[in-house]
Amino acid sequence: MNDERHDPFREARVRAVADTGLGAGGDPVFDRIAGLVRNLLGVPVALVSLLDTHRQFFPGAAGLAEPWATRRQTPLSHALCQQVAVAQGPLVITDARADERCEANPAVAEMGIAGYAGMPLTDTDGTVLGALCAIDHEPREWTEAELSLLSDMAVACSDSLRLRITSRHAEAARVSAAAVSGQAYAASQRSELLLTASVLLAGARTVTQIVAAIAQLRSPAFAPSHVGMVLLDAEQRLEVFGADRLSDDITSRWVSFPTSAPVPAALAFRTGQLIASGDPASIRADFPQLADDVAALGWQAIAAAPVPGIRGPLGALTFSWDHSLHLDAAQKSVMVTVAGYVGQALQRVIHLEEQNTAARTLQQALLTRLPDTGQLRLAARYLPAHHGDLIGGDWYDAITLPGDRLALVIGDVSGHNLTAAAAMSELRSMLRGFLIDRLDTPSAMLERLDHANHALGADTIATVLLAYLDRQDDGSHLLHWSNAGHPFPSVVTTGGEVAALPGTDPLLGARHRRPRTTHHYRLPPGATLLMHTDGLVETRDGVIDDGFARLHQFLGGHRDTAPAALADQLVEYADTRIREDDVALIIAATAPADGLTDRPAAAHCTGTA
The missing domain is CATH 3.60.40.10 (PPM-type phosphatase domain)
Structure with a gap:
């Protein structure tokens, strides 16, 4: 279906896609993202698809058959992702061959599309430029976890597109090369960090593995001295994880604490808001009960982000730096996003444990x-x-x-x-x-x-x-x-x-x-x-x-x-x-x-x- 006449965002999209400088050729960053989607979701084909005036093209592709793998483009008549752009939202199809939205699309037969899931790729204005697509040659019931992971990957892909657009705009406007380079590098590092977090946490099957994953999150744009986690336990206290790398004296006193405790993690848990103190004076003023321990550990800035769950917060992530740091909006966004990824991983761990408990109970009964x-x-x-x-x-x-x-x-x-x-x-x-x-x-x-x-x-x-x-x-x-x-x-x-x-x-x-x-x-x-x-x-x-x-x-x-x-x-x-x-x-x-x-x-x- 060609939705060109019903697409009010067409002009803005075409301009933004042109500003990326991408065309019908492979780009290493987007090929890598497509490859990750293909491997993580177990689909035969994954695409980064962008739309311009007369075609869709694929700067990122994995598993695409010929002749499409060489051409890296199709007419708009073949573009399922055009529906993502028009609707300004995801498109999820169990079987394209029997779905009235796309059964007449020639790509369904020519490219062997059955199961399809596409998440929008956007610029900084929210304009949908195309879609990050996962394609199966057989009908597929997409799970909530698969769609959530695909959405997370689309966020990282969008960040990379925005980086390209920002860089080209900055060059065209002749802004300071140093400033542009710094912003671009920070955006790239944030994107890489979130992509790394998504991949590491996607493979976690226990709380221990989640703690190990978040401990690996390091980049110049996000370099805390320590990352830990607290989780609500059966006694409605916040149990501390990741403190084994701290001194025995500190660890023994912070095994768990009540949700009402006057500390950043408990406050983030109660309020659902990111809590931060950017220097020693702020820490002592905001959390006097914690100030001596923080100073003994050599930390000069601390923060906590709530870990969301389906039925309410599950706990909080804690971050510490050995230098003063007043977080900017981008850094706060990274912390909140990582906490969201952790929440998804914890929900998966809880679900797996419930399944395993049920399985063990059933097996013992048999x-x-x-x-x-x-x-x-x-x-x-x-x-x-x-x-x-x-x-x-x-x-x-x-x-x-x-x-x-x-x-x-x-x-x-x-x-x-x-x-x-x-x-x-x-x-x-x-x-x-x-x-x-x-x-x-x-x-x-x-x-x-x-x-x-x-x-x-x-x-x-x-x-x-x-x-x-x-x-x-x-x-x-x-x-x-x-x-x-x-x-x-x-x-x-x-x-x-x-x-x-x-x-x-x-x-x-x-x-x-x-x-x-x-x-x-x-x-x-x-x-x-x-x-x-x-x-x-x-x-x-x-x-x-x-x-x-x-x-x-x-x-x-x-x-x-x-x-x-x-x-x-x-x-x-x-x-x-x-x-x-x-x-x-x-x-x-x-x-x-x-x-x-x-x-x-x-x-x-x-x-x-």
């Missing part, structure tokens, strides 16, 4: 409390992957059945998220019901589970190992198991021999109603049975056979370890590397019997119909 079996000692553990939602499709189960029988289950539904956990919960509940409902062989139980999985329309792909342990009069246990594509169980005898129990059938969901096999093994007194998911033996670059070899070597060296202690040691063993997958494990150890020969019996298999 994990079985082990029964007291008397003759068998049991232990089990679950470890989430080192990424994802701290919840996944791995599970274990232990159920006592009539006739002094114990059923053990280990299973793995692919994935490390709530979807995998939901699918796992369905399979787990069905199998528990089948086990309680009737006595049948492990292979028959897995056939019923596979059939139900298909019949109910779930079609979940999973591996499952189901085993029965039946106590014998001589103190041994008969192990009967059926394996649906799962890692082999391992047995450790009192003599330190470690053996994998082979035999496996297709995983659940792979082939409907295929016959399965029940295998048998005599577990001697004092032996230990380990059932686990593949996260215990798999690595990204390793061979799974090597993983089993390392595990068996580890088990052989811990043959006399009680199940609970062995489970803890296996957790430590699993955490010696970055795990791409969850780990679930369950251990059953038979009671030792004096006078009984500890000889492993050969495994043998029988088929079930």
